[in-house]
Amino acid sequence: MSKQIFVITEHLRGKIDDVTYEMLGKGKELAAASGGELVAVLLGHNQKELANEFGAASKVIYADHEKLADFNPWMYAKIVSEIVAQQKPRVVLTAYSSMGIEVAPAVSVSQGISLTAYVSDLSIQDLKVSVVSQIYGGKMNIEAVDENESMIACVLPGSFPADAGKATGSPAVEDFAVSGLDESKIQFKKLIAPDKSDVDITQSEILVSVGRGIQSNDNLPMVEELATKLGGAVSCSRPIVDSKWMPKTRQVGKSGLKVKPKCYLALGISGAPEHIEGMKEADLVIAVNTDPKAPIFDYAHYGVVGDLFDIIPALSAKL
Amino acid sequence: MNIIVPIKQVPDLVEGLEIDESGKDLNREWIKLKLNEFDDHALEEALLLKEESGATVTAIAIDSQDIDKVLFTAAAKGADKIIKVTGNFGTTVTSHEAAKALANAISSMQYDLVLTGVQAVDDRDGQIAVLLANYLNVPHVSVVTGVSINGGAVSVMKEYGGGNVAEFECTPPLVLGIQAARQTPRYVPVAKVRQIMKSATLEEVAGGDVSVVAASTVQKFSFPTGGGSAQMIEGSAEEQANKIFELLKEKGIK
Numbered sequence: 264m265s266k267q268i269f270v271i272t273e274h275l276r277g278k279i280d281d282v283t284y285e286m287l288g289k290g291k292e293l294a295a296a297s298g299g300e301l302v303a304v305l306l307g308h309n310q311k312e313l314a315n316e317f318g319a320a321s322k323v324i325y326a327d328h329e330k331l332a333d334f335n336p337w338m339y340a341k342i343v344s345e346i347v348a349q350q351k352p353r354v355v356l357t358a359y360s361s362m363g364i365e366v367a368p369a370v371s372v373s374q375g376i377s378l379t380a381y382v383s384d385l386s387i388q389d390l391k392v393s394v395v396s397q398i399y400g401g402k403m404n405i406e407a408v409d410e411n412e413s414m415i416a417c418v419l420p421g422s423f424p425a426d427a428g429k430a431t432g433s434p435a436v437e438d439f440a441v442s443g444l445d446e447s448k449i450q451f452k453k454l455i456a457p458d459k460s461d462v463d464i465t466q467s468e469i470l471v472s473v474g475r476g477i478q479s480n481d482n483l484p485m486v487e488e489l490a491t492k493l494g495g496a497v498s499c500s501r502p503i504v505d506s507k508w509m510p511k512t513r514q515v516g517k518s519g520l521k522v523k524p525k526c527y528l529a530l531g532i533s534g535a536p537e538h539i540e541g542m543k544e545a546d547l548v549i550a551v552n553t554d555p556k557a558p559i560f561d562y563a564h565y566g567v568v569g570d571l572f573d574i575i576p577a578l579s580a581k582l
Numbered sequence: 583m584n585i586i587v588p589i590k591q592v593p594d595l596v597e598g599l600e601i602d603e604s605g606k607d608l609n610r611e612w613i614k615l616k617l618n619e620f621d622d623h624a625l626e627e628a629l630l631l632k633e634e635s636g637a638t639v640t641a642i643a644i645d646s647q648d649i650d651k652v653l654f655t656a657a658a659k660g661a662d663k664i665i666k667v668t669g670n671f672g673t674t675v676t677s678h679e680a681a682k683a684l685a686n687a688i689s690s691m692q693y694d695l696v697l698t699g700v701q702a703v704d705d706r707d708g709q710i711a712v713l714l715a716n717y718l719n720v721p722h723v724s725v726v727t728g729v730s731i732n733g734g735a736v737s738v739m740k741e742y743g744g745g746n747v748a749e750f751e752c753t754p755p756l757v758l759g760i761q762a763a764r765q766t767p768r769y770v771p772v773a774k775v776r777q778i779m780k781s782a783t784l785e786e787v788a789g790g791d792v793s794v795v796a797a798s799t800v801q802k803f804s805f806p807t808g809g810g811s812a813q814m815i816e817g818s819a820e821e822q823a824n825k826i827f828e829l830l831k832e833k834g835i836k
């Protein structure tokens with residue numbers, strides 16, 4: 264059985280996402296425990312120099328092709344599947360991200376390898392892998408063991424320290440021969456950058472953030488008022504944007520923005536892992552939620568079990 | 583254009599979850615279920631495409647508790663056909679099993695697009711959209727927030743972090759994992775569902791062999807304690823607001 268640990272790295276036009284370093288840090292720890300080597304897998308075009316960012320790994324497998332310059336779900340899944348098939352590593356770490364969500368299940372089915380998702384922790388002993396998944400919107404932890412030959416873990420971003428995986432160096436780079444990329448089925452057209460015309464919530468020191476608990480966009484003015492009185496800006500969870508109550512530029516989380524304000528007031532936000540990912544590094548998090556079991560309370564510094572429709576006016580009145 | 587929409591129910595997280603006696607599953611006796619919100623978005627997007635370009639929409643689901651009502655609700659919203667996939671399923675069906683049963687059922691149908699939710703809160707072994715695509719052996723795009731049909735091609739918007747979006751041009755057949763429909767999923771009154779239950783037919787298709795690849799084995803369910811649990815602020819709303827005010831002052835914010 265292989266002892267190798269693979270990390271499927273991610274970058275958007277050469278910008279490496281932090282979750283890659285988190286996985287490399289964790290991967291290093293796993294490799295030390297398994298007695299195998301840590302291998303980083305990199306796909307791209309004319310981006311071999313990115314391998315130097317993966318000094319935590321002892322080797323980088325690099326697949327270069329002009330059609331891999333931008334992420335393409337089926338091409339990336341195909342190449343990663345081929346690389347995994349060749350080496351059958353004990354553990355493959357992918358991110359629970361927009362890219363990982365396409366690659367991990369595809370490799371699992373095509374290679375017949377076990378897949379565990381929403382992974383917040385894992386360890387390895389005698390090649391037996393213990394893995395913790397955080398499911399039900401962060402409301403339940405599930406411990407499992409994997410005794411298969413090979414497994415994929417789709418890791419929740421923010422679960423491990425990124426610093427542990429940040430080491431520059433010049434790991435050995437092994438080129439992977441790319442062939443058979445057929446563009447006829449899924450063709451990348453263009454990347455559309457986010458709108459920059461709105462307030463930049465990543466620059467705001469105080470964020471008053473609302474979630475589905477706000478119930479209706481008619482209730483937003485009271486939130487605006489509170490934010491203005493605090494000298495901050497209003498941000499929100501994803502459902503608020505999907506309902507078109509607030510612009511995308513205000514969304515905090517996995518598919519929104521990562522924020523690190525001095526103070527983050529989370530009002531009527533449950534604290535799903537995809538939201539936590541975007542705000543867990545705020546200096547001070549105060550959460551207001553009617554549900555005492557809301558996962559947001561596990562990440563907040565202070566919590567109020569209460570109705571935001573009582574707390575917001577009471578707080579505004581003081582300012 | 584034929585669009586198939588696999589949907590499923592998940593525990594409603596507004597209700598408290600309980601762990602059963604084995605410690606390896608939820609206590610499902612009193613559990614309240616609801617349609618996976620992302621599947622609801624997938625159905626909405628399919629219905630919007632139907633309204634735009636005259637597609638046929640089929641909602642399909644694995645046989646499970648209360649699923650008939652869920653499928654009839656989909657019909658009441660505008661699905662042309664509803665199908666229940668039957669088989670020897672346990673109380674919990676893994677994502678791999680569900681995807682395989684769906685693939686067995688769908689592979690004999692005529693379809694151009696399969697639209698399903700990007701994820702569900704209980705996909706411990708991965709998200710169904712991409713698993714299904716791979717069992718069907720067709721391409722996939724997930725985390726989709728926009729779909730438009732231009733003749734034979736389908737243009738798809740996929741979201742990345744930080745508000746970046748990629749546009750892909752795809753050739754059906756294709757599976758899409760829908761993150762959000764263009765508009766909030768429609769609501770349908772119960773009376774209309776009751777009415778459709780009298781006229782619509784619920785077809786049944788066998789899920790076939792769902793034995794799947796290796797998986798990890800569940801040992802234990804537990805409630806997370808998070809990084810560092812919050813210090814709770816007690817009292818009346820007034821007192822709680824006061825305390826928040828003081829905390830902000832301490833931070834030099836007000």
Ligand SMILES: Cc1cc2nc3c(=O)[nH]c(=O)nc-3n(C[C@H](O)[C@H](O)[C@H](O)COP(=O)(O)OP(=O)(O)OC[C@H]3O[C@@H](n4cnc5c(N)ncnc54)[C@H](O)[C@@H]3O)c2cc1C
Nearest residue numbers: 474475476500501516517518519531532533537553554571
């Ligand atoms: C690929 C992907 C990317 C995603 N990206 C993001 C992202 O970037 N950002 C994001 O936020 N989500 C994201 N999500 C969605 C995420 O999974 C959750 O669905 C979402 O975060 C839930 O938002 P919420 O907390 O506002 O709503 P809910 O989970 O519905 O929570 C509402 C909360 O309000 C509380 N509440 C209700 N009434 C009141 C009241 N009167 N007073 C106080 N509290 C009240 C409830 O107890 C509940 O806890 C993503 C999902 C996927 C699949």
